Amino acid sequence: MTDQSASAAADYKDTVFLPQTDFPMKAGLAQKEPAILARWQEQDLYKQLRDARRGREKFILHDGPPYANGDMHIGHALNHILKDMVCRTQSLLGKDAPYVPGWDCHGLPIEWKVEEQYRKKKLNKDEVDPALFRAECRAYAQHWVDTQREQLKRLGINGDWDNPYLTMDFAAEATIVQELMKFAESGQLYRGAKPVMWSPVEKTALAEAEVEYADVTSTQIDVAFEIVDAPNAPELVGAYAVIWTTTPWTIPVNQALAYGPDVDYAMFELKSGEIEGKPHLEWMRDKRFVVAAKLVPDFLRRIGCEFDNSDSCLFESVGGAWPLKDATARHPMHALGGFFAKPRPFLPGDFVTTDAGTGLVHMAPDHGEDDFDLCKAHGLEPVFAVEGDGRYRDDWAWLGGADERRMSVINPKFNAPDGPICEDLRAAGALLSAGAFQHSYPHSWRSKARVIFRCTPQWFIPMDAPLATGDTLRGTALQAISDTRWVPAKGENRIRSMVEGRPDWVISRQRAWGVPITLFVNRKTGQYLKDASVNARIVAAIRERGVDGWNEADAPALLGPDYDPADYERVTDILDVWFDSGCTHAFVLESGKWPDLQSPADLYLEGSDQHRGWFQSSLLQSCGTRGRAPYKAVLTHGFTMDAKGMKMSKSLGNTIDPLTLIKDSGADILRLWALSVDFTEDHRIGKEILAGVSDQYRKLRNTFRYLLGALAGFEESEKVAVADMPELERYVLHLLADMDAKLARAVEDFDYNTYVRTLADFANNDLSAFFFDIRKDCLYCDIGPAAPQGTLKRRAYRTVLNVLFEALVRYAAPVLVFTAEEVWTTRYPDAGSVHLLEWPELPELGDGSELMGRWSRLRDLKDSVTGAIEPFRRDKVIRSSLEAEVKIAADAVPDGQLSATELAELFITADVSTTGGETISVTRTSHHKCGRCWRHLPEVTEDGALCGRCSEMLA
Incomplete structure (x- = not known):
């Protein structure tokens, strides 16, 4: 040049x-986003949007309340970003899609945290005025509501943040009471004693959704019950029925033994040769034992006797289970007299299997659902031996109050092979084996302590009692499930199986921080009072003073002149917190406080664990009072794992803090991640994953730039x-x-x-x-x-x-x-x-089908040309495709052929010509380069001169 x-x-x-x-090009999101947020708040963008969409078709997403306890975590972030995406896309479609956020404020987690503060000060919560204690719980919840609100707003969530719903608002508490009264007035409440999951640490019943399962090592024991009567098989008398359990602490409340009607049992005794040299087996000499035939080898191994399928053991078949019918045994601790001296009947149980154990199950109706149902059917009632703290009551003959070894039944030492249970059974000649057994066991997800099944008087909503419609709550709920859209579709089967098999709904809790079960029970009849006037006064008191409006001092005023307070017991239990949140549709969508909302909601959106939680409690509450679900569709998301697919845990150090991520990279990066993953399944997050998201963001940003x-x-x-x-x-x-x-x-x-x-x-x-x-x-x-x-x-x-x-x-x-x-x-x-x-x-x-088809083929051809040019670039024969001349087969160009100039522009090359060959050939052009557009064209006489097009533009 x-x-x-x-x-x-x-x-x-x-x-x-x-x-x-x-x-x-550089986003600087962490610095820019707060200013944008402030501008939206100053302009009241949420109100602007409501005004702009007023009168349009509505789309109502009802916010499932997060719990007001702790900072926002990655699950909160994912959940609320998804909800925001729902509302924003529906609004983009022109619909009126308001978003009212809310919080769940009652319940044990908050009460537990406040109690922790008392324990640090060495104070007893039970000695504090209940109203004062509840005020501290309310203040604690409000603190975290305010904290989480600011954190969630930072995600860019557009909602009515200045007017959220709280389950602890007085109006909300009054509505919850009102909804409870609907169940009471329609006869859908009863008080009964059934085994429920109970936390001895927190001293309250727990819902299934409040329990998590973890692997534990328990003590498994084989215990001998001497058969004292067997009308159908006298030869069984004097033999020992062997039961196997992983909960030794339930033996002190045993009332019966269950056998499988279709199980074959064997009666046998050990040969002398099997006992010699094994002192722990000596007491078994000349004694006969009854075990399911299939499980004899496993049992013998547990007691330390090798089973080799030889004749080392003598068997006498008792011909199936029928000989055990009407038989009785005596409790190993029968010498204590009283409760323990009563014969233990053998009862047929369809739930008895030969998967493990001995094929014989000891029955403690206080501590198991199957036990309770089978014993109740045969006239055996619970004895309520275990108190709320997990210890046997003071007057219990075995390990009761006077015993220095008395401790909580969930204490591993209590159940250990050398603990008091096994120690006493061993002394009574009834303990055949005791060893370690690993299995999954329920724990309270708050205290992390083991829970037990414990029979206590509780309030229930029956699942199978007839309703005014003629159907049952279970049937109504199952129909509502069919009428609801589930996304993903597998959610329908999940919640359906839960509702099909769930027991009656336990709605009572024995705590202080929550909405009270506002019932008066007649002391003589045991029936709760049904009076619309009384109920109206109760609701008014709660609306005015919140949960403190339900107290002993105000009971006469609430009952009114028609009833003598001495005739009535005021219920002091509170409602299961899931009943609270199950009522949110009533006090959020229907109250009129948020006039932009309506019922039923178009969508509920939460994690898949809420099939047993909020989705289900809302479904049952609404079906019991309205005969339908409170939602038209339900969308569920999975859980966020670390980059390796492991559950996040602070102890493992693999958590991702959304607040830190926002501070470093901005909320839009977190939003892009949340909306890029397949959130319907469990999904992952980690540094490399976020680096990929950042790269995706950069490309989108550059497109806009x-x-x-x-x-x-x-x-x-x-x-x-x-x-x-x-x-x-x-x-x-x-x-x-x-x-x-x-x-x-x-x-x-x-x-x-x-x-x-x-x-x-x-x-x-x-x-x-x-x-x-x-x-x-x-x-x-x-x-x-x-x-x-x-x-x-x-x-x-x-x-x-x-x-x-x-x-x-x-x-x-x-x-x-x-x-x-x-x-x-x-x-x-x-x-x-x-x-x-x-x-x-x-x-x-x-119609663009022909155009789309032709250009699809042209793009494929372009890719082939680019691929043919690449080796020349790599070998530095040419520096860019503009220096390449390309020859392609004439029949490779789709019908509606572009001119050679247009093809060169498409391929970004110097020249394109067609030949009769089948391959693409590439050569370096000999044309000079235009000094303005840098294209190599025949009309350019020397490098730097202008092509015809550029000359025309500059004329």
Whole structure:
């Protein structure tokens, strides 16, 4: 190139259009997002949106209340980002989709934390005035409501944050009481004694949703019960029925033995040779034992006697289970007299199996559902020997109050092979074996202590009692499940199986912080009072004073003049917290406090664990009072694991703190992660995963940056009608329309993983790597003094870019809430928030099937050409594809063939020609390079001179 040419080339920089924008490549989200949040709050964006959508079709997502206890964790973040995505996409579709956040504020976790503060001060909570204690619980809950609210707002969640719902608001508590009264007045309440899961540490009944399972090592024991009567098989008298259990502490409340009606049993004794040299077996000499025939080998191994299928053991079949019918045995501790002296009957139990143990099960109706049902059917009632703290009551003959070895039944020492239970059984000649047994066992998820099944008087809502409709609560709930849309669909079977098999709903708890069971029970009849006037006074008291309105001093005023307080017991239990949250639809959707809401909700959205929690309690509560579910659809998400797929745990050090992530990288990165994973299953998060999300974000951001720069100075007068556009522009518009349909379908399916992936793939593959790359020459150079708005092709390109911008910023807004606002206000600083916009209206297009098919083949051809050029670039034969001349087979170009010039522009090469061959050939061009557009063209006489197009632009 001559000096003059070089000088001219330098001057040409000012003659081309280079994208210009103030939108930075570096996001700086952590610094920018708080300012955007503050602006939204100042402008009251939530109210603006409500005003803009007023009168439109509604979409109501009812927020499941997170618990007001602790900082936001990654599960909170995922859950609320998904909810925000639901509301924002529905709003984008033009619907009125309000979001009222809420919190669950009652219950044991908060009470437990307040008690911890007492314990640190060496104070006894039971000595504190209940009203004062509840006030401390209320203050504790309010602290965490305020904390979590600010943390969740930082995620960019658009909602009515200044007016959330709280289950501890007086009006909410009054509504919960009102809903309880509906069950009471319709006869759907009863007080009964059944075994329920009980925490001896927290001294209260627990719901299934409040229990978690963990592997433990328990003591397994084999215990001998001497058979004292067997009318159907006298030869059994004097033999010992062997039971096996992993809960030694239940032996002191044994009342019967269960056998399997279809199980074959064997009666045997050990040969002398098996006993010699084994002192622990000596007492078994000349004694006979009864065990399920199939389980004899396992039993013998547990007692230390090898079983080799030889004749080392003598068997006498008792011919199946029938000989045990009407038989009785005596308790190993029968010498204590009283309760222990009563004969223990053998009862037929369909639940008895030969999967493990001995095929004989000891029955303690106080401590097992099967035990309770079988014993009750045969007239054996619970004895309530174990108290709320897990110890046997003072007057219990075995290990009761006077015994110095008395301790909680969940204490491992109590059940150990050398503990008091085994010690006494061994002394009584009844302990055959004691050893370790590993298994899964329920624990309280708060105290982490083992729970027990304990029979206590509780309040229940029956599942199978007839309702006024003629159906049962179970039947009504199962029908409502069928009427509900479940996403993913497998959620329906999960909750259906739970409702089909669940026992009656235990709604009572023996604690202080919660909504009281506001019932008066007649001391003589045991029936609770049903009086609408009394109930109205109770509801009014709760509405005025909250849960403190239910107290002994006010009982006469609440009962009124028609009843003598001496005749009635005031119930002091509180409601299961799941009943509280199950009523939220009543005091949030139906109360009128939030007039934008309505019932039933279009959607409930929570983690999949809520099939046994909030989804189910809401379903049962609503079905029992309204005969239907409180929701039309239910969407569930899985749980977030670490990068290796392990459950997150502070002790393992593998947690991801969303607050730290937001502080370092910004909330939009966290949002993009949450909406990119398949959230319907368990999913992962980690540094490498987040690095990939950041890269995806960077590409999307750069797409918007390019659009903003390429549209600098764009005016309405530039717009070109679709019919006048080149094929490439029309093809891209059809791609956009195709993507638009996919995104709309993803919104309908709540398939946000597909939504984000489709949007990202379009931006990266169809735009950045294809459309933008091809048309950048046109954008830069098809403009000049002779064409101040550019050529038709350039104006068509910018018209499509404008369509793309208006659509993509809307599509991205529910996902990248802060970035989309930054993008929108960069181009339209005075146009208001992007989040007030609706789904884009795309240009009218005709049938594009033929066009789409042709361009799909052209893109495949382009990929092949790019692949053929790449070795020449790699070997530095050429520096860019613009230096390549390509020959392709004529029949490789689809029908509706583009000109050679158009093909060269498509492939971004110097020249394209067709041949009769079948392969693609590449050579380095000999054409000179235009000093303005840098294309190698035949009309350029020397490097740096102008091509015809550039000369025309500069004329």
